[in-house]
Amino acid sequence: MEDFTPRRKGRKVSTKPIRIAECPEDYGILTERPQHEFVKAAIYKQFNGPITVENVVDPIAASTGVVLHVRACGICRSDWHGWMGNDPDISLPHIPGHELSGEIAAVGATITKWKIGDRVTLPFVCGCGTCEQCLSGNQQICDRQFQPGFTAWGGFAEYVAIEYADTNLIRLPDGIDFVTAASLGCRFATSYRAVVDQGRVAEGQWVAVYGCGGVGLSAIMIASAFCARVVAVDIADDKLEFAKSIGAEAVVNSTHDDPVAAIMEITVGGPHISIDALGHPEILFNSVSSLRKRGRHIQVGIMESGQHNSSIPVDKIIAREIEILGSHGMQAHRYPEMLEMIRDGKLQPQKLIARTVSLSESPTELVNMNSFNAAGVTVINNFQQ
Numbered sequence: 006m007e008d009f010t011p012r013r014k015g016r017k018v019s020t021k022p023i024r025i026a027e028c029p030e031d032y033g034i035l036t037e038r039p040q041h042e043f044v045k046a047a048i049y050k051q052f053n054g055p056i057t058v059e060n061v062v063d064p065i066a067a068s069t070g071v072v073l074h075v076r077a078c079g080i081c082r083s084d085w086h087g088w089m090g091n092d093p094d095i096s097l098p099h100i101p102g103h104e105l106s107g108e109i110a111a112v113g114a115t116i117t118k119w120k121i122g123d124r125v126t127l128p129f130v131c132g133c134g135t136c137e138q139c140l141s142g143n144q145q146i147c148d149r150q151f152q153p154g155f156t157a158w159g160g161f162a163e164y165v166a167i168e169y170a171d172t173n174l175i176r177l178p179d180g181i182d183f184v185t186a187a188s189l190g191c192r193f194a195t196s197y198r199a200v201v202d203q204g205r206v207a208e209g210q211w212v213a214v215y216g217c218g219g220v221g222l223s224a225i226m227i228a229s230a231f232c233a234r235v236v237a238v239d240i241a242d243d244k245l246e247f248a249k250s251i252g253a254e255a256v257v258n259s260t261h262d263d264p265v266a267a268i269m270e271i272t273v274g275g276p277h278i279s280i281d282a283l284g285h286p287e288i289l290f291n292s293v294s295s296l297r298k299r300g301r302h303i304q305v306g307i308m309e310s311g312q313h314n315s316s317i318p319v320d321k322i323i324a325r326e327i328e329i330l331g332s333h334g335m336q337a338h339r340y341p342e343m344l345e346m347i348r349d350g351k352l353q354p355q356k357l358i359a360r361t362v363s364l365s366e367s368p369t370e371l372v373n374m375n376s377f378n379a380a381g382v383t384v385i386n387n388f389q390q
């Protein structure tokens with residue numbers, strides 16, 4: 006095998022006194038550790054502990070990976086769950102961030118599809134490219150998943166190492182900026198797969214969306230872009246108003262009305278597709294109960310631990326021939342279709358971006374993720390401050 010030295014653009018060398026965060030010994034990508042180059046990152050060393058912006062060791066591309074110069078990274082509730090210690094994939098110390106976009110800064114020895122400077126994004130589940138699932142085109146449920154911000158250090162950093170790059174990177178069309186690309190992250194892309202691939206949405210069909218958070222609002226926008234008729238369910242009137250503004254034809258406030266009865270009436274017999282975009286046992290039960298015959302329930306929202314064995318109305322599943330499907334992220338090869346719709350203006354994920362923040366503001370944003378229930382997505386787009 007030929008000798009290979011990772012190619013890098015001209016890189017800065019830190020001249021300030023620095024504290025080097027320890028890297029996990031099993032972090033295989035860091036097979037070489039340059040002793041003189043460091044990058045800024047938001048890192049935590051204990052769960053539910055302080056998150057600080059520090060200089061950490063500069064990542065190196067694995068032979069099948071790249072290093073990304075991160076240009077934007079979404080802040081997501083999954084990052085909050087990870088910080089709280091709810092994700093067994095995370096080992097400490099850890100850098101969060103799984104909704105990222107950027108430019109390629111270094112490529113590994115065996116990379117064939119990418120070069121330095123390419124503008125890219127990636128799914129939050131990166132498939133290995135060689136397991137049974139990947140070979141069938143289902144990289145989103147790969148047997149050997151690489152998840153930046155979970156199984157490895159993530160995008161709350163100036164630079165991040167990405168594994169399996171040939172299989173998972175997605176080229177950004179010229180018209181799509183880094184913040185928009187990062188906002189697709191897990192919520193928008195996951196909803197796209199849920200509505201289009203798992204839901205098999207068709208023009209004129211009714212789609213019920215339970216929960217108008219990031220996933221739910223994305224699903225509403227996507228379903229209506231495919232000319233489906235959407236009924237949105239939530240407990241907050243302001244979120245339902247926003248849902249209407251991005252395509253919901255009807256809304257139900259489930260604190261005032263029984264959602265099953267209301268949806269059955271609005272859709273005259275039940276929706277063809279119903280999505281639990283929040284993750285709650287009652288929603289799952291109501292969603293399945295309200296479906297039209299041969300309808301499809303799509304479970305996207307993650308239930309809290311202790312709720313994983315929720316009950317469902319089995320009698321209705323049989324009598325109405327109902328399908329129940331899970332949906333987990335979206336594989337890279339399905340992105341171009343979605344990006345094309347964004348470029349054409351048929352989908353406008355920009356409407357779901359609430360604001361942008363700097364890396365130094367990201368720790369506060371992350372720890373308040375649970376208490377501060379703002380509508381829309383927050384994206385880090387300034388890594389110098």
Ligand SMILES: [Zn+2]
Nearest residue numbers: 133136139147
């Ligand atoms: Zn795989």
Ligand SMILES: [Zn+2]
Nearest residue numbers: 081083191192
């Ligand atoms: Zn996310």
